[in-house]
Amino acid sequence: MNDESQGLTFSTVIASTVHDMKNSLAMLMQAHSQWLARLPAGQAQGAEQAVIEHEFAHLNGMLVQLLGLYKLDVNQLPMCPGYHELDDFVEAQLAAHQQTLDSREITTRYQIDALNPLGFFDRELVGSVISNVINNAIRYAGHAMLITVSEEGEQVLMSINDDGPGYPQAMIDRQADYVQGINPHTGSTGLGLYFASRIAALHERNGVRGRIEISNGGALGGGLFTLYLP
């Protein structure tokens, strides 16, 4: 009887490897920012710098998503909803991306139109979705990004809008498909939306499930991602 080998499932392997990878990435990012702080101002900014920061965030987002998808698959993604202050939530998401937004010179604004200052959701899970969408918007945006939080009945809507070229029409037309599975031709973008829709659907109230919607337009005219939380 070996107690140790019994607990070593693939889930543990993934979880602990991603955990190590994230730790390692965190070290890398911290070392990088400390190194930057020592550089003269002129050298600390540059096109490469923006790429490094963006890809750091992208890598991190993918690791979170990878683990999330795996856990969803084996029904092990913990869902722990609670009341969270909406402005705090949005500010935290933006703070995490502020450096990249600054170095890409993307002007960001957020607007909370909800009367209720609190939303009810799993902060970690929804946070990972919003973070991935922001990352995506950073990649495609021209100069501006807008995050809005509003209410529709008792639902909370979180939207991320940019001024880029928007989602390809084919993707918008087939957006319902991402909920059912991953289209092998759409690559990672589809995966991100799939992840987002699964997380949204975990939020349920009185038979109404959360969902996502993508379109083009909005105030900034580019891609518009909306998360509906019941």
Place this chain on the structure above:
Amino acid sequence: MLVYSQKSFLIVDDFTDFRTSVRSMLREMGIKDVDVAESGETAIRMCAQKRYDFVLHDFHMGDGKKNGQQVLEDLMLDKLISHESIFLMVTAESSQAVVLSALEHEPDAYLTKPFNRLGLTQRLDKLVQRKTLLKPILQALDRGRPPEVLLACDNLCKQDPRFAPLCLRYRADALAALNRHEDLERFLKAILANRPTPWAYAALGKLLFKRGHAAQAKEIYEQAIKAFSMMPGLYDGLAEVLAASGETRRAQTVLEDAVRLSPLAVRRQMQLGKLALNNADFDSASRAYRQAVSQGQNSRFKDPESNLGLAQALIQKNHGNGLDARTRVEINQVLGDVAKEYTDDQGLQVRARLIKATGLAQAGDAETAAKLTEAAIARLENMDQFFSAETALAVAAQLQQLGQASAGSAILKNCVEVYGDDPAVMKDVAKLTDDPSILGAGNEAVDLNRQGVRSYQAGQLSEALALFRRALGMQPKNISIALNTAQALLRVGGESPPASVLEECRTCLSKVAGIPDSDPRYERYRKLRIRAVSA
């Protein structure tokens, strides 16, 4: 950005690089008072010395060390951290930390690595704002005054009803502390009908079970697990209800699920060991108890019962097959730890020896086994501490197994005297003996006690006292009868009871001074004792 220059910070992480990096972020924010600790154990010592406004604690602190959740529990239970302080759990991956955490003690926020200075500042600013908003509630919590907590919640909700959801948990905890059962039940049911959360399910299940509604509690927990299948705390609650309703097999399965989700939990592993042992599943019992023992090394929930349970499970697992060398070493180790560490606990000393003797007898060393048993029985005779009913029955069974029928009967007789008024205990005693002189020993006294309680409730105090005295004359070590007698004496004695009444009161309480502190009546005993001594 708020001003933090007057605030004290403690960073706890096992990685030096990480501590340095967070410290420099804090320095950049103008914070001077920053301490660091490389382990949770050190952090706890530091918090005992100094009040920190902020603790940033990494969740994973390496194998064999307290993790962030355990440190948080220790800090809260030992009141080493104010409710006004901010505890941030730093994790590389929060979903795992959520599963591993206990529902009772949640950090103020999770902070996911990697984070930058902006992200950290934003979190801190918001948390400070939130705590400022909740300040009157938090101060009432620090003072340990639930009515003031409720009042502070009311005030906050009046001031801005939109923030009412932030008060839900504080209200529920305060209602529970005040034993306002009906109010709490209504309150929790309203929460669950609106926006179900794991903690509200757990609180309602616990309340229903406490009030004797096991079937309803079971239903709530089952519903909760369906909604939140990754929260092990809910499984613990369900297992408790199932075990109490006699569904011990299912209780074990449920706890096995919980252990699979979150194996790092001393009490859960110990509970599983106990259930499995009762279910005669010795493999599972020894596995769970072994975990409980090893995890207990760095936990406040360390419990010698796990050591005894492990030894017992190992012995019973090999019943009829002797014991191999490795098992013998393990048994000696875990029992030796109990003997060394709990020198003042006579009950544990006796039990450790008896279990060891059983092991030796099984391994073929009858001579040493007999010697050990004799030594244990000699200690048993000098014991002033009472065993709990459960332990007494286990010891009696062990003695019978070791061929010490008369010592076993003595324990049972004693158990009947102390706990004979509890039908559940009598049912278990009957499983070990059919001797009518043991089984019937308490009948008359228990009956008199019952009549006494009726008279007492009807307000016929002197009649009640007479009945209790007669009952006590027959069974002086019965805890219920002794406490009833003492209470009736003090009641009859009035405001300032005469010396003779107090003397009698002290005498009858001293006969049951061995009451285990785990007994639900211990608090009542303690209060009566204070009145009898100080009046």
